[in-house]
Amino acid sequence: MSCEYALFLGCTIPNRLPHLEVSTRMILKNLDVNVRDLPGFACCPDPVGFSALDRFTWIVLASRNLAVAEEAGLDVLTLCSGCFETLKTADYVLRNENGLKEKVNEALAKVGKEYKGTVEVRHLLQVLYEDVRPEKIESTVEKPLKGIKVAVHYGCHVLRPSEVLQVDDPFNPTSFESIVKATGATPVDYLKKFLCCGVGVRSVDEDTTNRMIEEKLRYVRMSGADLLCVICPFCLIQYDIGQFQINKALGTDYHIPVLYYPHLLALAQGVSADELHFKFQRIKPDAVLEKIEKL
């Protein structure tokens, strides 16, 4: 556990969904997790598109970010699973692939940087579960979300490939459920829990993406959950804006609010809904907020 993390925001959260940043900073403060905003970070860059074009460039650009954190002597805390996979993979392959580190540093030298391999990359989920611990989270909860049923969605890039990421058991993880339980809410099981959100294929095959989103939401609805909880902004976009889109495209009628975990925890910590700016989300969580109010 580090005393202080370099907060890696990526670009999707700060530049598309800044309200996620708001709740995250709030809960980190409440949990005594110190973060610093380092200047000089760039796009991670994303593990789906950029690795596909040129793996080496992807690793170089990721290593550049790691070098920035290393210069400041800080470990990295990522809020987005995509950023997590990119940075963690870059760190892992530089340690394990023969000769790669030298080649990467050769390129980095051109901008006066070097990555020595001393930075640890951690996802918010990891930090909350392993470092802060569910007990501590629970202790900061003022308004336990008793009876609120939460369907958790891990997504892909925080769990797999498990050999590299080492966050939780890829087939039977429990960390997300634990931190949800810590808010007082009840995680519920549902079919196809590990189905990908499909953002990686959105631009190439919208129909498939829509059907992926629909199947997931169908099972979440069947489970009776009050909301779907995610830990990645892309999953949020897929299930929030995407929900709106599939209702139009496929004629469905889903109304399942999607919350980024810090939002859920913030509510449990007594933060008012207004301060969390759900107005920026497509699917309004009014019904569940009312339920929470009544608790």
Added chain:
Amino acid sequence: MVETSSSIDSRFRSLITETHEGETLNLCYQCSTCSGCCPVFRYNSQFNPRRIIENTLLGKRDRTVKSPEIWLCTVCHTCTEKCPQGVKVSEIIIELKNLSSKEGLFPAHLQEEAKALLEFGMVSPPTKAILSRREKLKLPVIENAPPEEIRTLTSATGFDKLVEGRKSEEETQETGVVEE
């Protein structure tokens, strides 16, 4: 259009097996666990990871590197995680995508994303509207990397040329790429 595939070229696979991530290619015994758990295949059987691996083993460039099929992979890594023989399916598909990109065959939206990165250092740079919203939300001003630095690196790796080298739809037709 009925096309006959090229003859088998077992040497093609060395392009993959000689990479760090592609070493495991030969271990595949075509059990179809990857396709069985693939989130894309279940909706779109045009994308079939097992078949892609088979075609890679047989060296069929037109069904792999030159095919738009490989771009349907959502890189969820479920296949790699579940493969009973430890074949890194998703990583191998990434290698195929890299080979494809080198030949200028990659989707248009990725070219746009890449160009945004080259211009701003970020795929989603902050707009004026967002900066104003951030201010209202009392969020700190984030100082990002100067895009020139990113461009220096991408120039060093040849990424900029790769991005420029994308073949248009007409050009792709001429080279006889397999259509969906």
Added chain:
Amino acid sequence: MLFLKKSKNCKVIFMAKIGLFICDCGKTLSNTMDYDSLISDLEKSGKFEFIVRDSVLCKDGLERMLKQLKENRVDRVVVAACTPKLYESTWGRVLEDAGMSRYSLVVANIREQCAWVHRYESKDSTTEKARRLIISAANRAGALEEIPLEKIPITQRVVIIGGGIAGLTAAQELAELGIEVDVVERKPTVGGLCLELGTVFPTQDCSLCVRTTGCPGLGDGSPRRCIYRANLEFNPKIRLHTNSEVVDVLGDVGNFKIVVRKKPRYVSEDRCIRCNACAEACPVEVPDDFNLGLTTRKAIYMPFVQAIPQVYAIDPEACKFEECGKCVEVCPTDAIDLKEEEETFTIDAGAIIIATGFDEYDPALVTEYNYERYPDVITQVELARLLDITGPTGGRPIRLSDNKPVERIVMIQCVGSRDEKHNYYCSNICCMVALKHAIMIKENFPEIDVIIEYMDIRPVGSRYEEYYRRARELGVTFIRGRPGEVLHNGERLIVEGENSLTGEFERIETDLVVLSMAMVPSKGTRELARMLGVALGPDGFFDVVDRKVRPSETNVVGVYLAGGAITPMDIPNAVSYAAGATMSVVKLLSRKEIEKPLLTSVVNEEICSSCRICEWACPFDAAHVGEEAAWVDPAKCFGCGLCAAACPSGCIELRHHTSKQLTAAINGVLEGDEDAKKIVAICCLECGYSTMDDVGMLGLQYPVNVSIVEVPCAASVDLQVVLDAFSNGADGVMLVGCDRCHYLRGADVANLRISMLRGLLEQFGIETERLQAFFGDCHDAGELVEKIRAMVEKINSLEKTKSILVP
């Protein structure tokens, strides 16, 4: 720290009188060697009491040899002739006939390893080489010690661990031969996995049939019989210990002491008359796990209709004991004792057969098929119970979730098998099990749709292909593709996956999913292996000492394997392996005692520092460190010499192959012209020596500089011996061994030692190329000769080692 010095053993003091017989192989060898001058030189050396020349020492010469030995008493005999592999034992018998020990003989190979490989060298140099080989043999002979014979009494009893089909087959066979047998079985009844299987392949009949004893057709009746009537319980030679487990094994071959812990049955095996009054009176009813929980049984129950022994048992987790006691009240023979306690006892046995079989791999570990979550996902063994007419549903498959009828069954193959994440190996029998069940279902319930999802269909075994064809004939659907997940839609199960032959994604609705689970070693295998000192293979099953020619023998003398404990197998194989193990046991027990020549390792306890390196080195669990010092169990020792060479204090010596003898032999071949380059090839008596013989038999040639001395295993060569060789005039040393060591570990250990040696040589300024190694087998004769020639060339380009060393 080892240092190079002239070995004190360099000069051998002869106390022994040595006789020499030298053969010229029908006079043919005198073409390449000058026998007259050879014999003359040998006479001058004064090492021999007599030197007799013969032309046919292997045939007519045997009589002459015997006469010579009877008339001229000597202590040791050297025979210089063809390879010892041919006639060493024959000549040994001649020595015995003359009243000597056969271990007083040393053979000098002057044919395959001299005359035949040096045809193009000068006659003088070949003759000189032969002289050195004979001197080497004489040196070794002079250093030989007496080999004591130990009488190992063999207890005339066998313990069989595990009472399944393999164990019971072995028990019956042994009993028929009049051998006392104790079967130790963990469950309250013998029968093992077969009890759960109902109908078995390849005969599609009752799994409970066992072999009849005796010869069918010779008045002993039919070839098979129900276990119930196989006279296991009342056979005077067989003692069945049920509810029993082995907790420790002491002693060794011929004198094992097997410690058994017996859990209380609470019902006396002697007094129970199987009247069922107790079960009727018992108020406690629990789900019967044996029947998948679909039926109930009482806390006191008969484990199986045809249980052996036919005695009730009490389930200690269900029973209320003294609080209730109704069974005790009604039992007419006072057979029930609710206070019965656990018992521990020891069985003395001469041999042990491990027949512990295998279990199904835990299906909950393959999470994607949701075995724990959905009751309608079952395993093949559970299905077998369902399909058994005596089972909970009378043989009809039903949906376990709601007892409704089944319209479709999907079987999934290779669950947890051929999978690096679970078990890498193929479990051998699951294809046949699935086909058997599929056929049974289609034949009896043709309306049920059966689908088998597979990667490969492997009906290996005599005529098993018939099953695959029959299944197809009956309309079983085969889908090639390993499913990704098993789900439930509220009504039925859904199996998702690709049909790899059509390339389509299938979502198959079904009532039952049957998992063909991997087969893994049964619970307790690891502990049992540790108790016995038996090695385990990389798949976790008990390992055999040679997979090719000894498929049911372990690396521990007196411990044998039968059946599924070796690897998952079908019943015909289990029975066959049991017969093999029985044969091994009978060979052992057929003699009341075994006279073992102690060609084994001996520890000098005064020098031993109890470092335990010998324990690590020994592949046969023969070396043990006791309270004071190490001890090598002569009953278990295979005579490989790995312990002796590994011992850092030099306190272990292998009889008949001591370092002194080896050094004496090496010094013999290093005699002669001080300026000539000499290479010593130390060959193991398995592949090493044989390959060298092959070289001779193939007529391949190499220079006279290379002389061979033999050791039991390449890994039995002490570091000091090699260093001494260099300091006594060797310019090069080559170690020749088997690539598949016949003593299991030799090649690995030898390679370690060679690295150490090279490091030491470097320190002394000796070129490391002077030490070479070759591991191969007799196919590699050509390659070996190439290597020898290359080495000779290399050594010829270097100086004499002696000139590098400080005298």
